[in-house]
Amino acid sequence: MAFKAFIKTHVYTKQEASKAKDRSSIQCLECYDRNVYIGTKNATVQHLILSSGTNGDMSPEQITTRDGRTKKLGSNNPIVQLRAVPLFNHLLVLWDRSIIALNMFSLDPVPTLKKIQHVSLFEVSESSFTDRGGCVGMVTSSSRRKVIHIHTVGVDRWEVVKEVPLLQDPWALAVDGTIVCLATCDRYLLCDVETGRGEELFPHDHSRQRIIVTSAGRGEFLLNGPESLGMFVMKTGTCQCPPLQWSPDVLAAKVCFPYILTVQPHALLIYSMLDQQCKQTVSVHGAKGLLSTPGGVVVFTERDIFSLRLVPLEEQIQALVGQEKVEEALLLLNGVQSHRPLDSYKDLQKTITCLAGFVHFYQEGFSEAKDLFIKGELDPREILLLYPDIGTCLGEDFHSQLDQENRGRDLQLLWQKDRNTFHHYLTFLGDFLRAVRGTEQDLKCSTEVDCALLRLYAELGDTENLQQLVIFPNECRLEYCVPVLEQYKRFFALGSLYQSHGKQTDALETWVKIADGSHKDSSCSDVYGHIVWTLSQLDDKETVWKFADWTLQRNQEIGVQLFTKRPREDRLETQDVLVLLEKHLLALVLYLEFLIHDLTSEEESHHNRLALAYVTQMLQEEEEADLRPTRGKLQHLLWESKFYDVSTLYERVKLTALHREKAILLGRRGEHSQALQVLVHQERDLQAAEAYCFRAVQDQDPQELLLTLLQIYLGSEDLISTVVDLLNNNPQAFAAEKVIQLLPDSWSVQLVSQYLFRSIRATVHQRRMVKLQKALAQVQLMQHKVIWMQASKTKFRLDKDEKCKVCQRVLTEPEFACSTHVCNIIVFMHCRSPCKRECRCEGQRCSQTPPSNIHVTVRINKTSRNDQLLRLAIVELPASEKQPSDLCGRNEPAL
Template sequence: MTFRAFTQTHLYTKQGSPKEKDKSSIQCLEYCDRNVYVGTKDSVVQHLTLASTTSGDLRRSQDRIKECRVRKLGSSRPVMQLRAQSVFNHLLVLWDHSVIALNMFSLEPITGMKTIQHVSSFEICKPSLAAESLLTGVEMVTSSSRRKLVRIHLVRVDRWEVMKEISVPQDPVALAVDGTSLCVATDNRYLLCDYKAGSSMELFPHDHNRQNVVVCSAGRGEFLLNGPGSLGMFVMKTGICQRPPLPWPEEVLAVGVCFPYTVALQPRALSVYSMLDQRLKQTVCLNGARGLCSASGDVLVFTDRDIFSLSLVPLEEQIQALVGQRREQEALSMLNGVQSQLQPESYKELHKAISCLAGLAQFNQEAFSEARDLFIEGDLDPREIINLYPDKSFLSDGFNPQLGRPAQARDLEVLREEDSTTFHRYLDFLGDFLAAVRGTEQGLKCSEEVDCALLKVYVERGDTEHIVQLVASPNACRLDYCVPVLEQHRRFFTVGMLYQSHGQQINAIKTWVKIADGLYHDTSCPDVYEHIVWTLSQLDDRDVVWMFADWALVKNPEAAVKIFTKHNPQDHDTSYTEDILSLLKKYPMALQMYLEFLINDLNSEEERHHSLLAKAYVTQALQEESDAGAMREKLQNLLWESVFYNISAVYEQIEPTPLYMEKAILLGRVGDHSLALKVLIHEEKDRCAAEDYCHRAAQNQNQGEGEGELKQTLLLTLLGLYLTSEDLTGAAVDLLNNNARVFPLETVFKLLPGSWSVQLVSRFLRSSLRETFHQRSMGGLQKGLSRAELFRHKTQASKTMVLVDKGQLCKVCQRELTQSFCSIRGELVHTGCTNSTVI
């Protein structure tokens, strides 16, 4: 099917006798509004008008053109150019190397506008529409036929005047003007001038002998030139080319611009090129064509006797025609190029529709990246693409596909069976496209279908990472479809996550329990039990927690206790805590760990919790296990540091056991240190433990009693117990030697038996005396330092400026302060009186 940018209409045939046909042939043409002006070879200017019902649409003008006035200019010289200037109703005519001005409607000469002679060509500077009503003149450019220059004229309603002359290096052959920019063709090259700024620039050369010189304004500061090598060159007024050249034929007679097309006239045809992609779009046969005249949306082409109109097909129709010919990319390119010419709503709708069709074409050619971008640009309903794939049972019944399947499109269901590799490429595209639109306005229109299709794609691709990301986050997957799909592919752990994301916690955990119990086999989660425990620890629904807590405790009590210890601490109210303790009675280690959590993490001060933990430690410490020592250490620390447990209840449990150190700690907690030391000496038989007990008990001193005093008392008690038995003499000596600084020498002498020699306690005596002397020396030194500090303060006080009234007396001697003085505690005294100060 042939694409048409313009429609051709025969507009007019010039009548004449056979003998005069050659003399009266059409030489030039001008079109303005509904007025057509014809210049002939025999010096005639003819005015034609289109019927008012045509509204300037030349496609409907056949048989509706009216011949108006005719004016004979003089001798049989051809009319070379016609230019209508509607601001002042002038028709400017180039005839006999002169420019004359006629009235557009009467074709009568304008009084006062003298003929401009020696002109080879001219052009009018077209003002902007917004400024026409304010104009006092229109600029016109003429090229001289005798001199190497171009003149700028100001055309007024009844006169014109030369404003400026621009010299050129060679005779000007043709010219075009756009605003203040002027492009001139000389004998062998093209020139650019700005007649306001006075700047000029040489462009590329041309071969005037081998090709027609063409200079045409393309609008917006751009010119179209017939360049070397039969190339149509677009040149900006800055001298640069922003468009690729047009590869048109050699025999170009004339060119015109009718955006978005450029038309190039040849003797037998007119070629239509796109300014957007520089490609030939249409060829119109026109035998004997001589020239053309382009206007907004229309091109008039004339032969010797006939005038044809080429009317631009509405842009929307052209774009739709390209789409109908499966040239979607070309249609999209054209649409974007003519966006400024279309209504915003029309452009938006066309862009969406064409983008989708172009995307489908790219999709069928496996150009997936381009297809995805086009589908997103076209805001395509994702269900249209999902519908192209097999297994679309999750699509809603109310969906009616609007995107037709092209005849050459592949059947993906057949492709899946016959070429799995290619099918997986299509599958990857679906996943990428749906992931790109998911969460956007485009994807939210059908979020259920998007998420179901995505899950299906990820499962078929075996993409575990993306499956987990999808089901772990909020999603719109339909459970009745997605759960069977996941189960079919043995993705049981993911089934649980899907249930969980939809708020069905019980179904989620039940599914995971079956994996942990071996009823389901799924290796995607290596430790599903830990995941269940973590999930239960995060739940606020206590009923669900209780439903599965016992199962978890039976399987692994120590791990399962995290259900409660990792839970929000604010949820551990009294009743909840008691329920947990009741549940954990069957699991001693879990109970112990939970009690440690209550005391160490939640800082519980309840007596029951501390007592239960102490009893739990006792039970564990009595078991013959490798960690019994560590358990006893925990128990001892609790007994030393806690003040909340029931001492009697714990002692009752420990009393019949060999936990002597713990028994001693409890005796010490009730103040019976002597009995505690006896237990350590006679039952535990550990002298080091007894000595350590004294130090530790002193650290945990009772209120009102200093640590040093209590330590001294306890060590003296221990010394007394050692001295009651001759077998413990060595222990007594070691105790004295290890704590010489603590024991008071006088008290020790009173306790020591008379049978002990000085040599036996010589080490103790030396250490004790050395400590005594050291303390005395340190006391003296401290006293000296205190005096020095006091003197420093006094000296600083003496240097302080004090306001003294005349006749003020010293506080000590009561004499007038005429000598040096200082301030002591705010009172002024003579410096010599400071030693006797009693203030």
């Protein structure tokens, strides 16, 4: 079915005259409201009155007319133009090169308005061209001179207010406000009647094409330009709309936004101003002219009058959508809004945008469909209704506002026969629902959207998106979603769904079944770890205790994290945890390590239990695994901790093979000799014994313990080489005189010569270093004495109003600090703290710091004050100060 922008209706047929057939034909036309005025070739004005049910838009399909009055003007010259002036009930008639005014209803001449002669063209303007109210404007062109006249028309008079000269005679004209658009014999031009200024537009060839000048509204004119182009020209002389390519045979044209109607010899062509395409062809033979009306146009021939009523824009848009011309529909909708606002524009735009989206949807243009659905704010339930199975998530209270029943059956058929194509539709659905989820489109149907997404993800196997949906707050209905997840065996997601809805126990029980193998679900590779993490973050402590034993039985190392990874402010009672862990040794060890190392617990029971647990662990796994890590932890604890009971632990390891640990505990009791005996004779680890000597004393001199170890070595004949190595490796730790006393008489000097050589060299080196330090101290003392002597003999001038260089107060106290440097900085004692000051020092900039290390006491007598000379009496250097500081950053001594 062809698109129709206008509906043609026959209005009137003029009866043929038997003898003067060609003289009574219609020459021109004017319409106002229900009044139609016909001007004929034989100088007759005929008034037709439309039926009472007809408005000025002539909208009914069948229009009835009745004859009004008829006025014969005189000779048989044709009537050229008719214009109604409803403000004064005037009908202006251009006949016989004169304008006369008739009453619109009686067609009697208006006696006070004398005819205007020598007029070739005229147009009425809404502007009065003057400041006087109650008038309308009129523009006339002279048939004798190259001028146009500007008239003001009132109820009982008209007068010329301005004359605008032209270079050529006007052939056609149109008026918009104060701008007149003219066509001369070879060009178009604009003329401003207020300023008289003209502007040439472009040329034309009237021998090859009809001259057309008509107002397009909103300060715009439509002209028949070169190369058969319909040109839109603004009254400023610019073009804002692209030109329209029409036929060279165009006889007349009118604008009825958003269309342009052109008269051709055998038809009426209707073009769109929005895309410059021909939208409709109306068959009208012998059309002579067009006349704009409020709801369309009137076209007339010599005998007939037809009404072309503009189809309501809503109907046009829906017709285009019905023909799947969605781009045209949207273009029309957006285009008319700027010129002719619609009361329901927003609602209409949304509806049409959604309908356009459905066209793309069924053509598998999914990207465009999604954008249009979002722009049109489509209710997501309208889409869900089309999908088999997924539509079951909709509530019974939803009723579709769109007629999509047949389309829904199409998807049902596609779901059955072409699963591959249907899969693309499912993918689109997911994209669309994700895009609208959480927006205003989702507010009224968030439950349906979440349920649909869950089913969609489960069906498509989209594990990632499914998990993202269920772990965060959602509006899924459990009674609908639980069976869906069970159907598609998405048990891990089912547990997450329970959890997001506050059913923690159901969630954990579901995950436990996966971990135990009762449910098969590969979507999560570490279900057990997820259970432990969930328990560690759970506020419901009763649920934590319920599943704690199961987690520890499965894996103690990971299971204990449900206690150690809990938030600091929400930890479980330590004693309750320890009771539970009694039967889980590894978990107990890890938890105690957490208490001591992470929480820095200082409770003796915790340290004792951890050490005893280490011992138990080593004794149980003595033949099963590598015990070095555990033994290292135990030894570190015994060495570093101060909070365990030594006696309790010693009683536990006394009868075991843990000799190093026994030695450490004996050392903590102060029994170093016995500890070394254990390391040497029971553990038989001589390196450990030597290391013990250094570690047991910590930062003190290990000489005493090394001597004890030496005695133990000397008590065994098998350890002679060990004794020599001990002496050679630690020559500075043994006093030679004590060693010689301990060594057996049978030993030769050659055997311990290396030790003796190193010991003597170390002693000599130490003696020399002492002497060197003493000499340096004496030099430093001498330097201080020099400074003291220099300062004692130094004189400087102190004026009566001398001020402190730091606080700028007059020096009034008997004690002050000063420098022997040439800058002569003098400050109060309390102003000696380091402070950056600028001074001039030998012509250079320097950073001064008031002296803080010198205490000067000045005794003043009257004679010296009169002479303004002060003698330095006492200079005291603080004992802690070993090197004077230079106030100007130099090496000279400072006072």
